[in-house]
Amino acid sequence: xxIFSIFIISIKNMKRHLRRTILNIISVSISIGILFFxxxxxxxxxxxxxxxxxxxxxxxxxxxxxxLFNDKKIQDYVTxxxxxxxxxxxxxxxxxxxxxxxxxxxxxxNGFAGNGQEKMIVQITGCNPETEKEVGIxxxxxxxxxxxxxxxxxxxxxxxxELFNLKLGDICFIQAQTINNSPNILQLPVTxxxxxxxxxxxxxxxxxxxxxxxxxxxxxxxxxxxxxFFKDMEISMKVxxxxxxxxxxxxxxxxxxxxxxxxxxxxxxxxxxYSIFILILLFIGVSTITGTMYVNVYERVREIGMLRxxxxxQNEIFLLFLFESLCIGLAGSIFGLFIGGIPTFYLAVYGxxxxxxxDMIAIPVFKLISKPAISDVLLxxxxxxxxxxxxxxxxxxxxxxxxxxxxxxTN
Amino acid sequence: MKxxxxxxxxxxxxxxxxxxTAQEITKAVDDNLTFNEGEMNMTLIDIKKGKTxxxxxxxxxxxxxxxxLMTFTAPAREKNKKILMMKDNMWMYVPGISRPIRxxxxxxxxxxxxxxxxxxxxxxxxxxxxxxxxxxxxxxVLEMLAxxxxxxxxxxxxxxxxxxxxxxxxxxxTVSGNLxxxxxxxxxxxxxxxxxxxxxxxxxVLTQGSETKVIINDMTNKEINDNIFSPxxxxx
Numbered sequence: 056x057x058i059f060s061i062f063i064i065s066i067k068n069m070k071r072h073l074r075r076t077i078l079n080i081i082s083v084s085i086s087i088g089i090l091f092f093x094x095x096x097x098x099x100x101x102x103x104x105x106x107x108x109x110x111x112x113x114x115x116x117x118x119x120x121x122x123l124f125n126d127k128k129i130q131d132y133v134t135x136x137x138x139x140x141x142x143x144x145x146x147x148x149x150x151x152x153x154x155x156x157x158x159x160x161x162x163x164x165n166g167f168a169g170n171g172q173e174k175m176i177v178q179i180t181g182c183n184p185e186t187e188k189e190v191g192i193x194x195x196x197x198x199x200x201x202x203x204x205x206x207x208x209x210x211x212x213x214x215x216x217e218l219f220n221l222k223l224g225d226i227c228f229i230q231a232q233t234i235n236n237s238p239n240i241l242q243l244p245v246t247x248x249x250x251x252x253x254x255x256x257x258x259x260x261x262x263x264x265x266x267x268x269x270x271x272x273x274x275x276x277x278x279x280x281x282x283x284f285f286k287d288m289e290i291s292m293k294v295x296x297x298x299x300x301x302x303x304x305x306x307x308x309x310x311x312x313x314x315x316x317x318x319x320x321x322x323x324x325x326x327x328x329y330s331i332f333i334l335i336l337l338f339i340g341v342s343t344i345t346g347t348m349y350v351n352v353y354e355r356v357r358e359i360g361m362l363r364x365x366x367x368x369q370n371e372i373f374l375l376f377l378f379e380s381l382c383i384g385l386a387g388s389i390f391g392l393f394i395g396g397i398p399t400f401y402l403a404v405y406g407x408x409x410x411x412x413x414d415m416i417a418i419p420v421f422k423l424i425s426k427p428a429i430s431d432v433l434l435x436x437x438x439x440x441x442x443x444x445x446x447x448x449x450x451x452x453x454x455x456x457x458x459x460x461x462x463x464x465t466n
Numbered sequence: 467m468k469x470x471x472x473x474x475x476x477x478x479x480x481x482x483x484x485x486x487t488a489q490e491i492t493k494a495v496d497d498n499l500t501f502n503e504g505e506m507n508m509t510l511i512d513i514k515k516g517k518t519x520x521x522x523x524x525x526x527x528x529x530x531x532x533x534x535l536m537t538f539t540a541p542a543r544e545k546n547k548k549i550l551m552m553k554d555n556m557w558m559y560v561p562g563i564s565r566p567i568r569x570x571x572x573x574x575x576x577x578x579x580x581x582x583x584x585x586x587x588x589x590x591x592x593x594x595x596x597x598x599x600x601x602x603x604x605x606x607v608l609e610m611l612a613x614x615x616x617x618x619x620x621x622x623x624x625x626x627x628x629x630x631x632x633x634x635x636x637x638x639x640t641v642s643g644n645l646x647x648x649x650x651x652x653x654x655x656x657x658x659x660x661x662x663x664x665x666x667x668x669x670x671v672l673t674q675g676s677e678t679k680v681i682i683n684d685m686t687n688k689e690i691n692d693n694i695f696s697p698x699x700x701x702x
Contacts, residue, residue, distance in 0.1 A: 167672060174672040228672050230646070235615040239640040240671065273641045 056371055065378035075351060076383065082347045083387025083439050088394030090336055091435045095399045095427035097329050101322065104406075104424050106288065106315075111192050112256070114314040115282035116291040117298075119145070122307045124279060126314065129178070133164040133234055138277035139306060146281065148301045154285050154294045159186035160278040162268040166231030168211070168261050170219035177215070178260045179229055181268020181278075190284060193249050193262060199223055200247035203264050208246030212257030216248045223248065229261065233273035241271050341442040348383070348446025352376055359455060360462025372455040373448070380447030381440055388439030392432060399425045488596035488608050494631040495624070498662055503529040506657075506685035507539075514676040533695030548700045554616060559700035566697045593617045596624075604628055619646070630654070630661055646671050657685035 069076045110116060123136040131137060142160045149158050162181035167174040184203040188194045193210065194202045200223045203210055209227045221227055223245055230240045243263060251257055269276055285294045291310035298308055312319065359372055367375075402425035409421045486494075505527050512520035523540040533552040538544040548559040549569070557566035593613060600607035610622040621639035626632065636649040647670055651663035666680040693699065 169672045171672065172674055230672055233641055235641075237615070237618050237620065237641055238646055239642050240644040240646050241642055242644065270642055 056367070058374065061371055061374045062378050065375050065382065068375070069379060069382060079347050079351055079383045079443075080387045080390055082343060083384060083443060084389075084391035084394055086336075086339065086341075086343055086442075087388050087391025087435045087439045088396075090333075090438065091392050091395035091427070091431055092399050092425070093333065093336060094431040094434070095395075095425035096402060096423070097333075098428065098431075099402060099424040099426035100422075101325055101329070103426050104422050105322075106318070108192075108421060109315060109318050110288060110311050111190075112253075114311040115190070116285045116288050117283045117295045117308055117310045118314070119149075119281040119283070119298075119302065119306055119308050120279060121305055123305075129165050132279055133162070133232070133272045133274065135234060138162070138234065138272075138274055138279045139303070140275070140277050142276075142278045142281060145301070145303070145306075149281070149283065149298060152294065152297060154290060154297070156284045156286060157186065157190050158281055158283045159183050159190045160265060161187075161280045161282060162265055162272065162274065162278045163280065164231055164268075164272055166229055166271070168209075168215060168219075169228045169230070170221055170225070171228055173219065174228065174230065175215075175218070176259075177229075179231055179268060179271065180260060180262050181265045181271075182262060183265050187262075190282060192251070193256075196249040196251045197247050198250045200245070202247055203262060204246070206246070207243055207264065207267055209243040209267075210247040210249060210262035211245055212260065213248055213250035214254070214258035215261065216245070218258070221245050221248075227261070229263070229271060231271050233271075234277075235273060237273070239271055239273060241267060243267060337438060341438065341445070345442055345446030348380060348443050349450050352447055352450035356457065356462050356465040359451070360457065360459050360465065363455070363459045363462065369455040373451055376447050376451030377444065380443040383447075384440035384443030385436070387443065388436040391439060392435055395435075396427075399427050401425075403427065488598045488606075491598070491606055491608060491626055491631060492594065492596045492610065492624075495626055495633050498630070498632055498660060500528065500662070501658065501660070501685070501687040503532075503690045504658065504685060504687040505690070507683040509681045509683060511679045511681070512676075513679065514673070516675075527690055527694060529690040529692065529695065532690075532692050535694055535700075550695065550697060550700055552695055557697045557700065559697075564701070566700050594622065599623075602628075605634060632661065632663060644671075653681075655682075657682070658687040660685075660687075 121137050121139055125131060125137075146158045146160070149155050160183050164179055166177060166179045168177045168179070169175065182191070182203070188202055197210075198213060200210075209229065211221060211227060215221070219227070225245050226242045227245050228240060228242055230238060233239045241263075249257070263271070265276075265278065268274075283298075285291055288311065292312065295308045295310045302308060362372055362375075363369075402423060406422040406424040409423050505525065507523070507525050510520075510522045510524065511518055521541070522538055522544055524536050524538050526534060526536045528534040533550060535551075536549045538547045546561045548566075550557045550559070550566070556569040558569050559566040594610035594617070595613050596608045596610045598606055599609045605628050606626045608622075608624045608626060610624060612620045619638040620641040621643070623637040623639070624633055625635040627634050632654060633651045635651065637645055638647040638649070640646045647668055650667045650669075651665070652667075653664040654661050655664040657664075662682070662685070664682045666682075667677050668680075669677045
C-alpha cells in the first residue's frame with residue numbers, strides 16, 4: 056500500500072471517529088492556545104512594555120553627561136563638574152547620525168517646592184518644552200492645564216498639587232542651591248498638573264523650562280543631561296559607540312543598559328521564573344496531548360489487530376497512526392493559535408492599562424500588552440505536532456508489535 | 467554772597483569727609499556683633515506653626531580668621547555633636563562615627579531655617595559691598611551686594627540702629643532677586659562690655675508661619691588656642 060493511500064485512510068479514520076478526533080483537537084488546542092498567549096504576553100509585557108516605559112521615563116536609549124556626573128549623587132547633580140554648555144551644537148551633531156531619532160536636554164537637580172506655607176524636597180527637572188513633549192511621557196498625563204510652553208511656568212504632579220492645595224495659575228515656590236551653592240528661589244505659576252499614578256513623578260518631581268532651571272541654579276545655559284532616542288533600543292550600544300567621537304572632552308555617553316542594571320537584573324530573575332513556568336506549561340501541554348493520544352490509540356488495539364489480519368504490515372500501521380497524529384497535532388495547533396490569538400490580539404492592539412501597579416514596580420506607565428513573534432507560532436506548531444506524535448506513535452508501535460490474535464481478543 | 471557759597475561748600479565737604487560710610491557701618495556692625503575671639507552659649511529653637519519642634523543648646527568657640535567650633539550640649543541625642551567651620555570648609559562630627567563629615571556652608575543647619583554659614587560666620591564686611599540706601603533719625607538702611615559668588619545671599623538689606631550701630635533687621639535675597647529669609651534682631655544685652663542683640667529670629671519665605679529663634683545666653687571675650695580648629699581634634 057502506498058503512503059498516499061495510507062494518508063487517505065488516516066483522514067477517513069479521523070472522520071469515522073469524529074467525536075474522538077474533535078476531543079483530541081480541542082485538548083491539543085487548549086494547551087497550545089495557553090502556550091501561545093503566554094509567550095506573547097511575556098515578551099510584550101515583561102520585555103517591551105516595561106523596558107519602553109522605563110526608558111522613556113528614566114533613561115532614554117542613551118544619555119550624554121559629564122564624566123564626573125554620578126546618577127546616584129542627587130545632591131551633586133548641579134556642580135561645576137556636572138554641567139556642560141553649548142548643548143545645541145552638540146545636539147545638531149548628534150542628529151546627523153540617521154539612527155538618532157530625537158534628542159532633548161535636561162537640567163535636573165535637587166530642591167524644594169512649596170506654596171509659601173510649607174515646602175518639601177523634590178527633583179526639579181528643567182527641560183526643553185518642545186523636544187521634551189515629543190520624547191518624555193508627562194505630556195500624555197496632563198490632567199489640567201497644558202505642558203510647559205514659552206511662558207515661564209511649572210508643571211507639578213497631582214499629589215504635589217493636593218498636598219499644597221495648588222491650582223492652575225497659583226504660584227509655586229521652588230528653591231534650590233545654585234551652582235555656587237547659594238540658596239535661590241523662583242516663583243512660578245502652575246501651568247499644568249499631571250497624574251501618572253506613579254508616586255515618584257506625581258509627588259517628588261516638578262518640571263520647569265530649561266530657562267527657569269538655569270535661572271534657579273544660576274547656570275546660564277547649562278544642562279546636565281542629553282537624552283537620546285534611537286531607531287531601536289537594541290542598537291543603543293552600537294550607536295553610542297558611533298557617537299562617542301562627536302563628544303567634547305569631559306563628556307561621556309552611556310547606553311540605557313548602564314542605567315537600567317536593576318531592571319535588567321529583575322528581567323533576569325523574572326526570566327528564570329517564567330522559563331520554569333513555560334517549561335511546566337509545556338510539560339502539562341505535552342503530557343495532556345500525549346495522554347489523550349495514547350488512550351486514543353490504545354482503545355483501537357482491536358482495530359489494529361484487524362488491519363494486521365487483513366495483511367497490513369507493521370510499518371503501514373505505524374504510518375497510519377503517524378498521519379493521524381500529525382493531522383490532529385496540526386489541526387489542534389492551528390486551532391490553539393486561534394484560541395490563544397484572540398486575547399493575544401486584544402493585548403497587542405489595545406492592551407490593558409495597569410498603571411495602579413506603577414509604584415509597586417517603580418515604572419510610571421505600565422500596560423499589559425502582547426507581542427507575539429513568528430517564532431512563537433512555529434514553536435507552538437512544533438510542540439503540538441511532536442506531542443501528538445509522541446502520544447500516538449508509542450502505543451501504535453506497541454500495538455503493531457502485538458500478536459494478531461491477542462490484538463483481536465482485546466476489548 | 468561769596469562767603470555764603472564758600473561756607474556751604476565747606477559744610478558739604480565736611481559732610482563728605484567726615485560722614486560715616488556704608489562700609490564703615492558694616493564693619494562697625496560686624497565688630498559689635500561679636501568679638502575677635504571668644505566663646506558663647508546659645509539656644510536654638512525651631513518653631514513651626516506656633517509649636518516648638520526642636521530646641522538645641524550649643525557652645526560656640528570662635529576666633530576671627532581661624533574658625534568656629536560649635537558643640538551641642540542638649541538635648542541628649544544631639545549632645546557632643548560638633549560642627550567646625552574653617553574659612554569655606556565645614557565638618558560635622560557625630561559621636562560614634564570615626565571621621566568628621568564634610569558639610570556645605572549653605573545647607574540647612576540641623577533642619578532649621580538657618581544655613582550652616584548663617585550661624586557659623588558673622589563677618590559680612592569682607593564679602594559684601596555696602597551702600598546707604600536710606601537714612602532716618604534712628605536708622606541706616608544698607609544695601610549690601612555680594613562681592614563674590616561664594617556667599618549664601620547675593621543681596622542683603624540691613625537696617626542698622628544709628629546710635630549703637632547694631633543690626634535691627636536683615637532681608638536676605640537670592641541671586642534671582644527674590645527675598646528668601648528675614649532676620650530680626652532684638653533683646654539688646656551687654657556681653658563682655660559689648661552691647662549686642664541676644665535674640666535673632668529667622669523666617670523662611672517658603673515656610674511662612676515657621677521660624678527659628680537663636681537666643682544668645684552668654685558671650686565672653688577670651689583668648690582661644692588655634693589648635694582646636696582642626697577636624698582631627700573634633701574626634702577627641
